Amino acid sequence: MSKPYIVIIAGGKGERFWPKSRSSKPKHLLPVVGTSPLLTQTLKRVRGLAPAGHIFVITSAVQAAEVRQCCRNLVPAANVVAEPVGRDTAAAVGLAALLVAQRDPEGVFAVLPADHVIHDTKAYRVDLKAAFAAAAADRVMVTIGISPTEPATGFGYIQRAGLWRECGGRPVYRVKRFVEKPQPSVAKGYLKSGDYVWNAGMFVWSVPVVAAAFAQHAPELAKGLAKISSAIGRGRPLKETLAKIYPTLPRISVDYALLEKSPNVVVIPSSFDWDDVGAWPAVVKHFPADTSGNVCRGHVVVEQGRGNLVMSEGKHLVTLLGVDDLIVVHTPDATLVCPKSKAQDIKALLKRVEVLERGARWL
């Protein structure tokens, strides 16, 4: 097959790691784990799987400048494409397919999230190569599913059916169904059965397969995408075309719009470690803790406290006295104090900030 393409989806609203993350600097632009932004880590991880010119990054207008900064020497600047407005993942995948189709109407491409933490780059590349091989071999939509390590209730699951074939040394299974985030008892059953993997939003497929799926399962989206395709085919600038048509596309996830409805989905269970580092509490396991289980970054003193995550920027000293299992994150203009158990409610907090006079300056 010809060289594959890789489209990194670098979206996200920057809420879950507030106040470090902001709308203009979401998780993938932060070194949440490691020393470089997660987007940079992702781009380095895929290096060699496709030529640099075959790699695209789809992001939002507000993040575009900083995303281009992260992409320097890794992706041509012209391959960083900004959505004028967010329209969920189906539209982004459609845009990805258009970008690839311009170069190669038969092209095989991967859609990958920008903000996951994966250390075993070797295994990751083996799995992706297997996925590229599967997508090139037949008209299938290939997903890489994460082999679950716990009965997580925060992810959707994919139930596999029988073996479809082996590709690149990896088993590829037919998919029986996609299931929503389960209740704890249900999740335990999934884990025990061994038939379920986590849906991590990693897909590999060819332009014709994606186009056919849009046409069949998401005709309204397909129509909007066709307009964009036709406009750029007539030489209209991409940015201007997106500004005009993209906002008219329906908001829908690619899982719901295409994958759950398609019969030709297959799955490769991952052989690499994976962490989506979904919110502050997930950061803890990536940093060393003190003898009381406190993870501290920057100038921090914890007295009579256990299991806290404390981050301070610059020369500011953050001190905790007599508190346990708290998240305290200090940045130059905003501070968050919240129990680990409440981190999922940060959106409610940010809604309150949003209604403040000039609250937007902190978002």
Added chain:
Amino acid sequence: MSKPYIVIIAGGKGERFWPKSRSSKPKHLLPVVGTSPLLTQTLKRVRGLAPAGHIFVITSAVQAAEVRQCCRNLVPAANVVAEPVGRDTAAAVGLAALLVAQRDPEGVFAVLPADHVIHDTKAYRVDLKAAFAAAAADRVMVTIGISPTEPATGFGYIQRAGLWRECGGRPVYRVKRFVEKPQPSVAKGYLKSGDYVWNAGMFVWSVPVVAAAFAQHAPELAKGLAKISSAIGRGRPLKETLAKIYPTLPRISVDYALLEKSPNVVVIPSSFDWDDVGAWPAVVKHFPADTSGNVCRGHVVVEQGRGNLVMSEGKHLVTLLGVDDLIVVHTPDATLVCPKSKAQDIKALLKRVEVLERGARWL
């Protein structure tokens, strides 16, 4: 009697209101309650009870500049005297007596703390005038005891005996004994009996009475003070003399050194409101709370939290999510997070800060 003198003791290490208070800016230099520093509030409260030239402020070297700033237009700069080192309250009272004796060897003077919150200035002045009258009338050591409003365990108590006489319209009682901070059950008994008042460190007496008490009950201190007196009598500069002799004085409280041992102590139960605002939790009742009992100053958002005290300086936003009864104080260079119930352990925290490399810059 000739016009009395007033000596304000403006010491303190600035620990209990950290990070707002620092060693160079303790509680009396902060507007902990109200809009001006507590020292300024104290000086305004005594205005008119004595001529400005009869008012002295004793402070520490590290605080002297800022104390003089607070005293502008209220106390002559030369009347602000800095201890070269802290030597507890007996030495400070001895120094006060020396300062007064220089002007009037028979002078009556009050020793008053700089960092209490008192709103009823009128009643306060009535009580102080009564105390001046009592101290001028006979060789007694007059204390103003705070009429207790709860069985507090954080203060020493003074048990009164029978009525000594009336002065300035206020009853003055003989003192039976001074008692240390009591256990809760004991404190309840004190409150119920009606015979006990809180020892708030407010004393009024004449130079000869204090001098006699030092000579009899604290001879070593008396000797040191005599050396200072003799040196300044010979025209030596006060600052130089204090630098030389003050560090040799024994460290002891005036309660322990003089009052507990003297038979001629009398007490006037206060007729004014009083709050020593001993630590962060005590601040709460002086500010309005929101409907969830949160007291917030500056840019603050509390979501799903009750009974918190949150203070932010400048343009920094402090947010709390899902926490109750927490104290969060943010200053430009340091932040404190601590449950109200742990505020008394702040010294342990500051000891930890002290051992940090460059930790002193935050103290």
